Amino acid sequence: MMLSIKDLHASIDGKEILKGLNLDIKPGEVHAIMGPNGAGKSTLGYVLSGRDGYEADSGTAQFNGADLFDLEVEERAQAGLFLAFQYPVEIPGVSNMEFMKESVNAIREKRGDDPLSASEFLKKAKEACKQVDLPLAFLKRGVNEGFSGGEKKRNEIMQMILLEPNLCILDESDSGLDVDALQVVANGVNSQRDGKRSFIVVTHYQRLLDYIEPDYVHILADGKIVKSGDASLAKEVEKTGYAWLGAKAEEADA
Amino acid sequence: MSEQIEQAIARKYDAGFVSEVESDTFAVGLDESVIRRISAMKNEPEWMLEWRLKAYRSWLKMDEPDWAHVDYPKIDFQSISYYSAPKSMKDKPKSLDEVDPELLRTYEKLGIPLHEQEMLAGVAVDAVFDSVSVVTTFRAKLEEAGVIFCPISEAIQKYPDLVKKYLGTVVPQRDNYFAALNSAVFTDGSFVYIPKGTRCPMELSTYFRINELNTGQFERTLIVAEEGSYVSYLEGCTAPQRDENQLHAAVVELVAMDDSEIKYSTVQNWYPGDENGKGGIYNFVTKRGLAETNAKISWTQVETGSAITWKYPSCILKGDNSVGEFYSVALTRGRQQADTGTKMIHMGKNTRSTIISKGISAGHSSNAYRGLVRMGPNADGARNFTECDSLLIGDKCGAHTFPYIESRNPSAIVEHEATTSKVSDDQLFLCRQRGLDPEKAVSMIVNGFCKEVFKELPMEFAVEAGKLLEISLEGSVG
Ligand SMILES: Nc1ncnc2c1ncn2[C@@H]1O[C@H](COP(=O)(O)OP(=O)(O)O)[C@@H](O)[C@H]1O
Numbered sequence: 001m002m003l004s005i006k007d008l009h010a011s012i013d014g015k016e017i018l019k020g021l022n023l024d025i026k027p028g029e030v031h032a033i034m035g036p037n038g039a040g041k042s043t044l045g046y047v048l049s050g051r052d053g054y055e056a057d058s059g060t061a062q063f064n065g066a067d068l069f070d071l072e073v074e075e076r077a078q079a080g081l082f083l084a085f086q087y088p089v090e091i092p093g094v095s096n097m098e099f100m101k102e103s104v105n106a107i108r109e110k111r112g113d114d115p116l117s118a119s120e121f122l123k124k125a126k127e128a129c130k131q132v133d134l135p136l137a138f139l140k141r142g143v144n145e146g147f148s149g150g151e152k153k154r155n156e157i158m159q160m161i162l163l164e165p166n167l168c169i170l171d172e173s174d175s176g177l178d179v180d181a182l183q184v185v186a187n188g189v190n191s192q193r194d195g196k197r198s199f200i201v202v203t204h205y206q207r208l209l210d211y212i213e214p215d216y217v218h219i220l221a222d223g224k225i226v227k228s229g230d231a232s233l234a235k236e237v238e239k240t241g242y243a244w245l246g247a248k249a250e251e252a253d254a
Numbered sequence: 255m256s257e258q259i260e261q262a263i264a265r266k267y268d269a270g271f272v273s274e275v276e277s278d279t280f281a282v283g284l285d286e287s288v289i290r291r292i293s294a295m296k297n298e299p300e301w302m303l304e305w306r307l308k309a310y311r312s313w314l315k316m317d318e319p320d321w322a323h324v325d326y327p328k329i330d331f332q333s334i335s336y337y338s339a340p341k342s343m344k345d346k347p348k349s350l351d352e353v354d355p356e357l358l359r360t361y362e363k364l365g366i367p368l369h370e371q372e373m374l375a376g377v378a379v380d381a382v383f384d385s386v387s388v389v390t391t392f393r394a395k396l397e398e399a400g401v402i403f404c405p406i407s408e409a410i411q412k413y414p415d416l417v418k419k420y421l422g423t424v425v426p427q428r429d430n431y432f433a434a435l436n437s438a439v440f441t442d443g444s445f446v447y448i449p450k451g452t453r454c455p456m457e458l459s460t461y462f463r464i465n466e467l468n469t470g471q472f473e474r475t476l477i478v479a480e481e482g483s484y485v486s487y488l489e490g491c492t493a494p495q496r497d498e499n500q501l502h503a504a505v506v507e508l509v510a511m512d513d514s515e516i517k518y519s520t521v522q523n524w525y526p527g528d529e530n531g532k533g534g535i536y537n538f539v540t541k542r543g544l545a546e547t548n549a550k551i552s553w554t555q556v557e558t559g560s561a562i563t564w565k566y567p568s569c570i571l572k573g574d575n576s577v578g579e580f581y582s583v584a585l586t587r588g589r590q591q592a593d594t595g596t597k598m599i600h601m602g603k604n605t606r607s608t609i610i611s612k613g614i615s616a617g618h619s620s621n622a623y624r625g626l627v628r629m630g631p632n633a634d635g636a637r638n639f640t641e642c643d644s645l646l647i648g649d650k651c652g653a654h655t656f657p658y659i660e661s662r663n664p665s666a667i668v669e670h671e672a673t674t675s676k677v678s679d680d681q682l683f684l685c686r687q688r689g690l691d692p693e694k695a696v697s698m699i700v701n702g703f704c705k706e707v708f709k710e711l712p713m714e715f716a717v718e719a720g721k722l723l724e725i726s727l728e729g730s731v732g
C-alpha cells in the first residue's frame with residue numbers, strides 16, 4: 001500500500017472538518033476525489049502534507065510504511081509526497097529556477113543522490129517547462145510572480161514533474177482553466193503515470209476526468225467519503241450534481 | 255507560525271572571536287592631550303593637529319542627537335579608548351611577509367585572505383585592525399594606473415596637498431555630533447585618488463575589524479574621483495563578540511568630479527549583541543558624496559550587524575545631470591535597532607536619484623527607514639524615485655518609514671512607493687512542501703526580497719551578502 005488512511009478526524013479552529021475518513025491507495029493508482037465546496041477536500045490535502053493548523057485529531061495515515069503524522073512537512077515532501085496547490089502563492093524575487101533547483105537538490109540529498117549541477121538541472125527544467133507549455137522565460141521569473149491563474153496551475157505541474165514524487169495530490173488543478181490549459185495539465189499528469197506513482201486528483205467537476213482517467217472515484221461530503229466507485233461515478237455526479245448528498249450526508253452523520 | 259520563524263532566525267555570529275594580538279592601547283578618556291597624542295603617534299603635520307583640535311572644540315559645544323528612532327543608554331565618551339594598535343605595527347611592515355601572522359590569521363578566519371595570490375581575483379584590499387591600517391595589497395598595480403589607495407594616515411604624510419584640499423569638504427568638521435568626534439579622533443581609514451580619465455583597474459576594498467576591548471573605531475575614508483574617472487569600492491566590517499558596547503563612528507567622504515562615477519558598497523556585519531541586547535556595536539556613521547556635473551554616486555549597503563545603526567549615506571547632486579543612487583538592505587533581529595536611509599539633495603538641473611530600501615525585521619528588533627529628498631530652487635526637471643519595502647518576520651518586530659520630501663522647484667518630480675509585507679505562512683508552507691527546511695525557506699524568501707539591491711553589488715560580494723543573510727537567519731527550528 002502506498003497510502004493508507006484510517007478513520008481520520010481533523011478540525012480547524014475547533015471545528016471538525018474531517019469526520020472519519022478512510023482511503024487506501026496502491027502504487028500506480030489514480031484516485032479522484034470529488035465533492036461540493038466546503039466538503040473538506042483541500043483540508044485533506046493539507047492534513048496529509050502537514051500544514052500548520054491542519055493537524056489530525058485522531059486516526060492514522062501510513063505512507064510507504066511510515067507514519068505520516070510523525071513527519072515534518074519537509075520530511076513528508078522528501079519522502080515523496082507532493083501537493084499541487086489550489087491557490088499557489090507568490091514568492092517575489094525568488095526565481096522559479098532557483099526555487100526548483102534548491103527543492104530538487106534538497107530532496108535528492110535526502111535520498112542519498114548527488115545534487116544536480118546547474119547545467120544538469122537546467123536541462124531538466126527546460127524539458128519540464130516545455131511539457132507544460134510555458135515559455136522558458138518562466139524559469140527566470142519569480143515563483144508565481146504575476147502569473148495568471150492558468151500559468152500558476154501549469155507551474156505546479158512543472159514542479160511535480162521535476163520533483164518526481166511518489167504520491168501526487170492535485171488540489172483542483174483544473175479550476176479556472178480553459179480546455180487547452182486543461183489538456184496541458186492532464187497531459188502533464190498522464191506523462192507521469194508510470195505504474196508506480198500514485199495520484200489523488202481532487203476536483204469539483206467531472207471535466208478533468210475526461211482527460212485523466214481515474215481508477216477510482218470517491219465522493220467526499222461533510223468530512224467523509226460517502227460513496228466510492230469507478231470512473232462511471234464521476235459521470236453520474238455530472239448528471240445529478242451534489243444535491244442528493246445533502247440528505248445522504250446527514251443520514252451518515254446521524 | 256511566527257514562533258517557528260522566530261526560532262529559524264535565532265542568532266549566530268560567526269565573526270565573534272577575539273584575536274590574541276599584543277596591542278598598544280591608550281587609557282580610556284578624551285581631552286586635548288589625547289588628540290595631541292594620536293596626532294603624534296601618527297607623525298602628523300601641524301595643520302592636521304589643528305584641524306583635529308578645531309573639530310574637538312566644536313564637538314564639546316554640540317549635543318548628542320536624539321531624533322533617531324533608536325533607544326540606548328547615554329554613551330560615556332570618557333570610558334572609551336581612542337587609540338589601539340597591534341604592537342607589531344610599530345615598525346610598519348613593508349610587505350605581507352613582515353605582518354604578524356596572528357593578524358593574517360584573523361583576516362583569514364574572516365574569509366579575507368590578504369595574500370595576494372589567494373585573494374579574490376582583482377580586488378585590492380586595505381585592512382584596518384582597530385585603529386591602524388594593517389596592509390594594503392596590490393599597490394604596485396594600482397600605482398601603475400596612477401591610482402592612490404592607501405591608509406589615510408599615510409596619505410596625510412605622502413599627499414598632504416590632496417588631503418588638505420578635500421578633507422572635510424563634503425562632511426565638514428562640525429557637520430554633526432559624531433562627525434565632529436570623528437574629525438577630532440579619527441585614527442585610520444582609506445584614501446583613494448583616481449586621476450582624470452582613469453578607470454580604476456580593480457575593485458578596491460577595505461575591511462575594518464575592531465578587536466580591542468573598550469576601543470572605539472573612528473575611521474575616516476576619503477575618495478576623490480577626478481574628471482571622467484571610475485572606481486568601485488567595497489568596505490566590510492566585523493567585530494568580536496563582547497558583552498560591552500563598542501562605538502564605531504566613521505566618516506566617509508566621496509568627491510565625484512565632472513563625468514566621474516563612484517560606486518561605494520558596504521557589507522556591514524559588526525557584532526549585533528546577544529538576544530537580550532547585551533553588547534554589540536553602536537554604529538553611528540556619516541557618509542556623504544558630492545557629485546559635480548554628469549557625475550554619478552551609488553551607495554549600496556547590506557547591513558546585518560550592529561546593536562544600533564544610525565546611518566544615512568547621502569548624495570549632494572550639485573552638478574547638472576548628476577545622478578545619485580541608494581540601494582539598501584538592512585536586516586535587524588534580536589534587539590537590534592536600525593535607523594537608516596539616505597538624503598538626496600538635488601541642486602543642479604535634471605539631477606536624478608533612485609532610492610531602493612529593503613528593511614527586514616525579525617525578533618524584537620526595530621527597523622526604520624529615514625529618507626530626505628530635497629529639490630532645490632534650481633533643480634529644474636529633477637527627478638527622484640523612492641521605493642521603500644519592509645518585510646516583517648514574526649510579529650514582535652517593528653518597521654517604520656519616515657520619508658521627508660522638500661520641493662522648492664515645481665518642475666521637479668518626486669515619486670514614493672512603500673510596501674510592508676510578511677513572510678507568510680503560505681510562502682513558508684509552499685517551500686517546505688517542496689522539501690526545503692524552514693531556515694532555508696526563510697532565507698530564500700528574504701533573499702528574493704533583497705534581489706533588487708543584491709544585483710547592484712559587485713559579483714563576488716553579492717554571493718557573500720546572500721550568505722551573510724543566510725547565516726544571520728540561521729538557527730534551529732522546533
Ligand atoms: N483556515 C481555515 N479556517 C477556518 N475554517 C476553514 C479553514 N480552511 C477551511 N475551513 C473550513 O473547512 C471546511 C472545508 O474546507 P475545504 O477543505 O477548503 O473544502 P473544499 O476544498 O472541499 O472546498 C469549510 O467549511 C471551510 O470553511
Ligand SMILES: [Mg+2]
Nearest residue numbers: 041042086172
Ligand atoms: Mg478546496
